Amino acid sequence: MPGPTPKEFLNYIDSHADGFIKRLSDAVAIPSISGDATHRKDVFAMADWLNGQLKQVGVDTKLVDLGRHTMDGEDLPLPPAILGQIGNDKGKKTVLIYGHFDVQPANKSDGWDTEPFTLTIDEKTGRLIGRGSSDDKGPILGWLNVLQYHHEKKVPLPVNIKFCFEGMEESGSEGLDELVERESKKGGYFDGVDCVCISDNYWLNTRTPALTYGLRGLSYYKVTISGPARDLHSGVFGRMVHEPMTDLIQLLNTLVSPQGDILVKGVDEMVPRPDEDEKAIYAGLNYSIADVEEAAGASIALSADKVSVLMGRMREPSLSIHGIEGAFSGAGAKTVIPAKVSGKFSIRLVPPQTPAAVDPLVIAHLEAAFAKLGSKNNLTIENLHGGKPWIADHRHWNFEAAKKATREVYGQEPDLTREGGSIPVTLTFAESLGVNVLLLPMGRGDDGAHSTNEKLDKSNFLEGSKLLGTYLYELAAIAK
Amino acid sequence: MPGPTPKEFLNYIDSHADGFIKRLSDAVAIPSISGDATHRKDVFAMADWLNGQLKQVGVDTKLVDLGRHTMDGEDLPLPPAILGQIGNDKGKKTVLIYGHFDVQPANKSDGWDTEPFTLTIDEKTGRLIGRGSSDDKGPILGWLNVLQYHHEKKVPLPVNIKFCFEGMEESGSEGLDELVERESKKGGYFDGVDCVCISDNYWLNTRTPALTYGLRGLSYYKVTISGPARDLHSGVFGRMVHEPMTDLIQLLNTLVSPQGDILVKGVDEMVPRPDEDEKAIYAGLNYSIADVEEAAGASIALSADKVSVLMGRMREPSLSIHGIEGAFSGAGAKTVIPAKVSGKFSIRLVPPQTPAAVDPLVIAHLEAAFAKLGSKNNLTIENLHGGKPWIADHRHWNFEAAKKATREVYGQEPDLTREGGSIPVTLTFAESLGVNVLLLPMGRGDDGAHSTNEKLDKSNFLEGSKLLGTYLYELAAIAK
Ligand SMILES: [Zn+2]
Ligand SMILES: [Zn+2]
Ligand SMILES: [Zn+2]
Ligand SMILES: [Zn+2]
Incomplete structure (x- = not known):
């Protein structure tokens, strides 16, 4: 099914893969651990690095000081949020994109096979291994990849984009709720946003792209x-x-x-207990007990019943x-x-x-x-x-655009999932802006976010970058 | 009650206090942590240091290689045991003295108020604070203090002494059992030993010297x-x-x-449950619930009944x-x-x-x-x-000599205690040599061995050194 997406964009992603991976390697090398006071300076360095990258691809940015906070008894400055915008065409939809540039702690001694802050490319498996590769630097860099094409080739973007990147997601998103609430008001930075897209979760399995409409x-x-x-x-x-x-x-x-x-x-x-209709959704997902056990690396599922195991995670x-x-x-x-x-x-x-x-x-x-x-x-x-947990309407045009983009890039129908993790800011966006929020994951279910040997598959990084760009084109094309 | 101990010896201890504390400071400065592979070299350094000190006060020593072992998956050389002897007079009794020169792990970040491997003298309380000050470097240095007087003043010791010092006590005394068993045989290094004295435990309280006849x-x-x-x-x-x-x-x-x-x-x-006679022993000890709670720093005793709390620790x-x-x-x-x-x-x-x-x-x-x-x-x-646990006969002449020495130095009857800790080599000495083993503690019940802010009171270091020397004179004087 040919979409409205320029073929040249898709080719650009493939032909620039090495540079994109090099940039991911630069990002992973900054140990921006928000939960460790001794690494706070690295979260600031990561904000500077990302800000510079955004400017290079034509985004108009500003750093927002979020004040100070106390962590483990220490008074610390919060890393800045990065707000950005590109395009301001009244005739186009405006999408707000969120990501976080901080990461979970990681030490080689935790059991990593490689240095966690050195992106290691496993040529055999195609895995890009390193802390933050999948959560959430890879997806942020996916957006940079999309922007780089449009900037370099002087191709106008099909939608207006606003960005909101933060450096405290792994430590409770301190200071962000207030910012989002403030900027969502009339005249605020996010005023006029039509929908939100967040790429900070994972496919249910290792085969099927997914759209996510719920978070714990x-x-x-x-x-x-x-x-x-x-x-x-x-x-x-x-x-x-x-x-x-x-x-x-x-x-x-x-x-x-x-x-x-x-x-x-x-x-x-x-x-509340699920009714039969709800159980049918879980029964229909492209998923088996073998998937969770492969992702966990051991036969330790709580049940042999797929529906029960999926509901354990999702609802x-x-x-x-x-x-x-x-x-x-x-x-x-x-x-x-x-x-x-x-x-x-x-x-x-x-x-x-x-x-x-x-x-x-x-x-x-x-x-x-x-x-x-x-x-x-x-x-x-x-x-x-x-x-708080969050649920969205997965029949909204924002989701429909993402479904079309998924079919186009992957030739597959996406799994519609609820996710077990929490990205509290999702709810803040939904409640503050009153618009639909879509979670559009880039990585696979076995990426090992928050764990040792976190990875992002090279194909997910590249096809995922295509997906993000294609989603923007489908967003522009779809009727509100 | 004047004893056979030279008054000049007792005065010597008092007048050389500063030098003795300086020597303790040198010993504490070597972080001889046996349970941490990265500090194994320091346990070796400590063995060298102690060997040098022993030689300086006239002890004939030899280092015994105990081979290698595996710790946390790493193959490591065991620190040597130090065997020593001074005096070989057939007309005198021979006492075997044991101590350990390794220590427990300690990091300032564990909650120490001072650097654990810098001996800190608190002038107000008289506390000598540092890892190993009380467990077990202080007591070993007490013996050095006794020997220094006799060596410097050319006063013959009243008994023959054999020494056995090890560097793996805090990590299971690896290799020592075999050494003790071998050297206890006819013609071995310990052949002819009449009794054993170990100073590696604590008073029951902070006021009353103690002799210990049991270990868990x-x-x-x-x-x-x-x-x-x-x-x-x-x-x-x-x-x-x-x-x-x-x-x-x-x-x-x-x-x-x-x-x-x-x-x-x-x-x-x-x-077996205690009979009324056994309970009476515990009732008679100079001890109250306030003592355990003061030592623990909180009102957390398991019972308000002194006998029950003491039995909890001792039997x-x-x-x-x-x-x-x-x-x-x-x-x-x-x-x-x-x-x-x-x-x-x-x-x-x-x-x-x-x-x-x-x-x-x-x-x-x-x-x-x-x-x-x-x-x-x-x-x-x-x-x-x-x-295994251990119990000795506390009516043996070895204990009687220590009781007399305690009365002489402290003017007090010692508590007769069973200790809650374990020094497995005690049992090895008792079983291999078939002689009485006495535990003669130097430190107080609140010294905090194995804990943060471990200390030895200056008065315990000095009076304790006098006690060790006086014990040797009483040993010589008492009828077998
Ligand atoms: Zn994340
Ligand atoms: Zn995360
Ligand atoms: Zn000890
Ligand atoms: Zn100890």
């Missing part, structure tokens, strides 16, 4: 047990005092079953225990009684759940569980960050 | 749950797969109650959960599902418990608990190291 929300908790004034020797104090680790393990044990059921009363119960909340801060975490055998330990866990939320509705249940649950222990240690509970 | 043993476990081939994103995989952390928390939760009761069936039950096993390797342990909010997590816990053992008797119970317990979870992840259980 998140509520992230830190539950701390403190007792002794300092770490103690287990020989000297074992069976004399209440040990914080014992108490914390007891609390964490009350949260979730090995089958994934959330044991905090009222949380699972908040979500059920989930609770994961991420780790413990303050306990012995090194190699070897240290006989310590840690004085203060903090369990980290989070709940992924689905409509109608919200952090505001779930937090009191979690806090009451933990306080009641702690009271039952009869411990003399102290309990504190913090919500580190949160975001 | 230890069995240290690493229980690993692995599943995914790599860390996963909790948004993408939450409620799709069995999460290793969920499983591990469930397992760790089955081990010990918040009141310290060991829940592994058969472990607590192995220990009951204990189970402590030390931490988790492989989970998220940093600051901030990382939404990871860790792929492979290892819980570290250990059980302190009392007679008649042994690692050989307890290990099968722990393994069977964990395997049964894991089977109940219905998880598709994998379980492995390792015993990282272990040692």
Whole structure:
């Protein structure tokens, strides 16, 4: 099905692949970890780098200071948001594009096979391996690739574009909500936007392009047990005092079953059961238990029933225990009684759940569980960050344009998915602008975002760049 | 009560205090952490330093190569043991003195107020603060102080002394058992030893010197749950797969109650209940709940009953959960599902418990608990190291000499204690040599060995040095 997209654009992407990969390599080399104070300067450097790239391809940009915040007790400047625009033709639609240039932490010692901040090209598999390759530097660079063609060849873009790039997505998007809300008002930077496109998630599998119309929300908790004034020797104090680790393990044990059921009363119960129609959507997706197990690298799916496993990710909340801060975490055998330990866990939320509705249940649950222990240690509970879940209308013209573009570039019907992760700003855009938001993923389900050996397949980077450009042309062509 | 100890020796200790503290500072400055491969060279440096010090005060020494071992997958040379002797008079008793020159790990970021490997003298409190100050460099240097007087003043020692110093105590005393067993045989280095003295534990409180006649043993476990081939994103995989952390928390939760009761069936039950006579010993100790809570820095004693709390440490096993390797342990909010997590816990053992008797119970317990979870992840259980508990006859002349020395130096009757920690080599000496072993602590109950801000009080260092010397004179004087 030939589309309105210039063939020359598609060829340009293929013939400029090496340069695009080199640029991705430059981006990955900047360790812009927003959650680590020692890397804050790198998030700023990444903002400068991206700003320079945008200007080079004709985007009119401005850096917006988002103020300061406190992280782990340290007062820090927030990295700037980058706002940009290209085109201002009243006769064209205006699309707002969002991405984030910060990344998750990564150390080679976490189990990476390569240096995480050196983009490594595996010629055999075509994988571009490095932190941020898929989440979310690859997709941002996909847009740059599209813009580079139009700028270099002096081809006018089929739509007006506004950009909103941030550097705090992996740490709760601090400061961005206020910016989006402010700029969405009459006369603001985003005034006049017709629709939004965000490329910051993944295909359901490794074969089928996807459009995503739902995201889970998140509520992230830190539950701390403190007792002794300092770490103690287990020989000297074992069976004399209440040990914080014992108490914390007891609390964490009350949260979730090995089958994934959330044991905090009222949380699972908040979500309505699916009817047969809804189950049919999941049954129709191009997906098998083998896909999740291949992506996870082990036969550990919670169920052999595809629909049940897919619903677990897309329309059920989930609770994961991420780790413990303050306990012995090194190699070897240290006989310590840690004085203060903090369990980290989070709940992924689905409509109608919200952090505001779930937090009191979690806090009451933990306080009641702690009271039952009869411990003399102290309990504190913090919500580190949160975001509401989101659902969009997948029959909107914004989605229809993306469906057409997918057929054109991939020759396939896209999976219509709800995603298990959370990009809280999606909801902010939807609510502030009152327009349709489309999630248009570039990477595959096994990219390993937030994990070791994160990668983006070269073909996803290149075909994905074509898809983003083609989507703009289909957007221009479709009737509102 | 004037003893046989030369007054000049006691005065010498006081008048040379500054030099002794300087020497302790030199010893603490060498970060001889045996459990960290990157510090193995420092354990070797510490052996050289101590060997040089011993030679300077007239000890005839030899370094014994203990071979190599594997730690955290790395093949490493074991630090040498230092054997030494001074005096060979058939008319005198021969005492064997043991100590260890390796230390626990320590980083300022663990919560130290000062640099852990810079001995800091707090003039107000008289505390000598630094890793190893009390465990076990201070006591070793106490012996050096005693020897320095006799060497410098050319005063013959009242007994023959053999020394055995090792650099792997904090990591399971690897290689030492074989050495002690070999050298304890007819014609071996330790042949002819009449008794053993080890200064590597602590007073029960902060006021009363103590002699120790029992030690708990230890069995240290690493229980690993692995599943995914790599860390996963909790948004993408939450409620799709069995999460290793969920499983591990469930397992760790089955081990010990918040009141310290060991829940592994058969472990607590192995220990006979105390009769009224035994309880009377604990009731008589100079000790209160306030002491343990002061040492711990918080009101977190498991009971308000002194006898119950003391028995918890001295004659009951204990189970402590030390931490988790492989989970998220940093600051901030990382939404990871860790792929492979290892819980570290250990059980302190009392007679008649042994690692050989307890290990099968722990393994069977964990395997049964894991089977109940219905998880598709994998379980492995390792015993990282272990040692049997030990009890000595506290009416033996070796103990009587120490009691007299304590009265002489401190003007107090020592507490007769059993200690909660484990020094496995104690049992090796007792069993290999078939002689009485005395534990003669130098430091106080709040020294914080294995913890942050480890310290040795200056008065304990100096009076402790006098005590060690006086003990030698009382040993010489007492009838076998
Ligand atoms: Zn992202
Ligand atoms: Zn991310
Ligand atoms: Zn020690
Ligand atoms: Zn120790």
